[in-house]
Amino acid sequence: MEQENQATRAEAAANQPRIAIEDVGPQLDGGRFAAKAICNRSVHVHARIFSDGHDCLAGEVAWREGGCADWRKVPLTPEGNDHWKAVITPTRIGRCEFIVLAWIDGYASFRHDLEKKYAAGQAIDLELREGSELLEQVLSNAPDDCGAELADLLLSLRECDDRGERLGILMAPRTLTLMQRAEHRLHLARSQTFALDVERQLAEFASWYELFPRSESLQPGQHGTFADVHRRLAEIAAMGFDVLYFPPIHPIGHTHRKGRNNSLQASADDPGSPYAIGSEAGGHDAVHPQLGSLEDFRALVGAAREHGLEIALDFAIQCSPDHPWLREHPGWFSWRADGSIRHAENPPKKYEDIVNVDFYAPDAVPELWLALLKVVLGWVEQGVTLFRVDNPHTKPLPFWEWLIAEVRSAHPQVIFLAEAFTRPAMMARLGKLGFSQSYTYFTWRDTKQELLDYFDELNRPPLRDCYRPNFFVNTPDINPYFLQRSGRPGFLIRAALATMGSGLWGMYSGFELCEAAAVPGKEEYLDSEKYQLRQRDYHSPVNIVGEISRLNRIRRENPALHSHLGFHAYNAWNDNILLFGKRTEDLSNFILVAVCLDPHNAQEADFELPLWEFGLPDDAVMGGEDLMNGKRWEWHGKRQWMRIEPWHLPFGIWRLHPHPS
């Protein structure tokens, strides 16, 4: 009995894959999640493939895009030390799958050995005979489209009795091609199926502009409307932005409404925080009446699109105590022992203007989940294609995975930005679950080492496969300490770092006016727009609109800047000067960026021009082009010197031309 079991186990073992396929990538958590990809951008599929013995291995990537039944095939090529690679380029947004296959290539092994023996002058008669037998074997299982040709080949081999000719037939390029087509695959092994989440380019390359529509009236003190926003579309588009993002536009609650500067007492004319969503005028699917109607909103979406702008809405799941859901669906909330509703809190802090839904309340599954999906789908129907999700890390992870999959399966163009300022594991996880992009730690990375480390981490697995960073230079919640002290040069520094560092960056209005007045000692704006209207003179002379427009134009014109990937740091011997490169894979576009991190003093540095990246010697000549002013010149040699005067322009952006002529 035990011997029988032993035999059964031995047979099972002999049926296990002989070839090891390890470390397949890109992948996340062993294939549990889809790795991120961008439509029409190449994906490098890689694996370690090896087997016992000396036989020749071969492999391919089989892949297909959502909706296709057929698998496409791309050969894997060996890169040394058992690493294999293939490049695939998804061309549709949505889900894409791939599998790595590997097998022993009997003909290649035969060919390899025969070549060696022939070169060493050994007898090869037996090998030639074995070659015929191999062909016969392949023919017996050959697919229809090459069976006839193989039979022909075999016939000519049999009819020939000249050793040299037979060798010639067996080794002919035509034979090699035919054998590859015949797919004679010994010990075929395959990896599990891995998924890619393919998104449109805007998921990785976009410039976001955030404003509060209610501040856009030209009448001092008057509540702005969607119509007022129309007026600004042209200049926002002219600055080079792609996405226009609004904080919540829904009716605002009255109960416990916050006053100016987050005070607990609102005066009668305080507009309240738009994050206290819901009133008698409606909830998450309604528009705050003072902004206009749903029709007005739809008209704005259309007008924005005409300016090349897509509208992003805020998806903030909390409710004001006046939200209709409290009456209509009390079972979606958490109620306390005394019958009162549980307000949001982070003890000892209380947020009495906010009530959170309880995703796991008995009445909430699936009704609440479906209602929230309906909210998002409803706005998609109104033309919204991007959602900035407020605090996703305080809502259940499975909820996001489900919601995003539901939305994207019907509307794969929709993009979700995670506003998660929390610990690293959660931020990465949200990306794995389907968020297209995320807010980042960029805002708090000021020094050269901090920035280098962070940019580098974003370029390495696992983040490079699950997390696209949207570098916001400021937000209504974050008035960075650096900007509070830096003056205008500091705003230019952060704009350069954000626009050059990532394909995604964002700006909250006021930044272009170098606004930085803060609540003393805090990273918050004084007179925060979250609690009051803030009408601005966008043509104030201190503005940096020209520079921002130029930066965005440089981004559009240079593919190397369409992603945070492709980043490399270079030597500049001054801790106040950050020098880095961004490049396309084929090096046809190579941008060198030098940023002076000191907003107050001129800085100088010797630096290394990365000639070696182009395979050029240290004394080569390299063409340079200043993308801020169009000037061109030639650099001679690797070692160079720079001086940056932040009061003029605190950074340099240079395109390298390796073949100046």
Place this chain on the structure above:
Amino acid sequence: MEQENQATRAEAAANQPRIAIEDVGPQLDGGRFAAKAICNRSVHVHARIFSDGHDCLAGEVAWREGGCADWRKVPLTPEGNDHWKAVITPTRIGRCEFIVLAWIDGYASFRHDLEKKYAAGQAIDLELREGSELLEQVLSNAPDDCGAELADLLLSLRECDDRGERLGILMAPRTLTLMQRAEHRLHLARSQTFALDVERQLAEFASWYELFPRSESLQPGQHGTFADVHRRLAEIAAMGFDVLYFPPIHPIGHTHRKGRNNSLQASADDPGSPYAIGSEAGGHDAVHPQLGSLEDFRALVGAAREHGLEIALDFAIQCSPDHPWLREHPGWFSWRADGSIRHAENPPKKYEDIVNVDFYAPDAVPELWLALLKVVLGWVEQGVTLFRVDNPHTKPLPFWEWLIAEVRSAHPQVIFLAEAFTRPAMMARLGKLGFSQSYTYFTWRDTKQELLDYFDELNRPPLRDCYRPNFFVNTPDINPYFLQRSGRPGFLIRAALATMGSGLWGMYSGFELCEAAAVPGKEEYLDSEKYQLRQRDYHSPVNIVGEISRLNRIRRENPALHSHLGFHAYNAWNDNILLFGKRTEDLSNFILVAVCLDPHNAQEADFELPLWEFGLPDDAVMGGEDLMNGKRWEWHGKRQWMRIEPWHLPFGIWRLHPHPS
């Protein structure tokens, strides 16, 4: 219909784990393979655990050893940034399993919030009431062993109308303990089951001595026997070795036998390579008649054990053309078109004294596999507990996984050493499949940077979890270039690096006599013992037996040296001096090793005494003890200086005593 599906999917999503458990370790390839562990040595289980929101999480590791039905439980403790850790210590050899569990701890969350609110002077009446309700809820599902106590507690809470007393009851340590025992686990999530392969200490800490029994006769030119080996057991044991390893001891083939120095023509009295296994006298289960009988072998195994030595045999699967299997099981081999057998070859090289079995020949599955298993089990029955496996990377990977599992399930004490000198991925894979330890690249790591990089790589995942390095200083196949030029100091250098660098090291006889005569220009021994007898004068005055004995004694006495793990490099400002530490986890044993890598010249270096590892300031006093000569002294301060004269002793081994008194 689509709405129904949406609801079904939402419900399914709500049943997905709310808590994320990521990056559980130790693990290999997502749990496909068991990570390595040593009996009675602690294993650090770790994971990233996080969830939405602010609730308190808790977790534990559930684990059990082979044969136990019950799971033991160890709490996980948070280490910051969502990393959690627990230590488990397997106490049985064989398979061990573990699972990571995590849940929301409702009581801890309640307690945390209540503390905050109380400290802030907020009203807590409602919270006290909710506390009672929580207890009721816990009671309703409490396990038998704490239900009564909980009911008591609840009763006392109800009977009490003093707010302070109720607070006291709810927050009492006894309540905390009781609630933990009640295992009220909200949103319980669990990882997959991961496996550990627990081996006895000899798998990680052993000194191997290799000899050819046939060279051990005292009569010049006479073939040695097992009886001759008896005579040497005492001195091999006295040198501190644990394992005595023999190249194949089976009958040697005649056909195409190799002569001296690997010549193609053997003379009549050439003994042949023991790797050409099998003759009319038998195959892998037989003993070469000139060495003695199976009974003699068994007697030697017993005698060795009395000296504290275990015998390791070579498991080399190839056959000589005279092996009985060729006649009895022609279907286990590969035959050519002309009816001749396929010899081993690596074109254009041919190995005509060797024939390889074909593991996938139709007749070979499962018969050949079972026959090979029977060979190994047969030697285990003769008392063999270790196998050095010849070229495992040229046999199928699933074969090893199956064979080792079969052997170890019946005989978990058996240890397999992989003789795989091949590419890194294959070497790691063999460890994952079950090989206890492996030969390494150590032999070709000579410079300071090479050694540091290699030692460091062995200490990091994935290698630290799948690959135990056996540092052989030489083998019958490898006469390292370094030793060919180094003289006696070089042998001491390599012995120190091997014995201090890893828990596992090995030496092929002749090393202790500083033998290094080479085939010119090659890394091979002149007059290789693989093809002829080599009788040695083990008492030659050039020997380094004293030093080797001392090194092995130091290893035995210092737990820090029982593993390659626990390695850290330290600063010594001289590229010819390698300085590193080995420590036990609790720092109770801390060994500092300085090796002069230059065998010819004295070398000096300033170096850093790692006071900081003990939390000591830079000016602290540290006791030192030279383990080679027993001298003791005090170091004052971090910055120290050393001089090493290789002609005396090319290394220093110092035990640190952080509290000299």
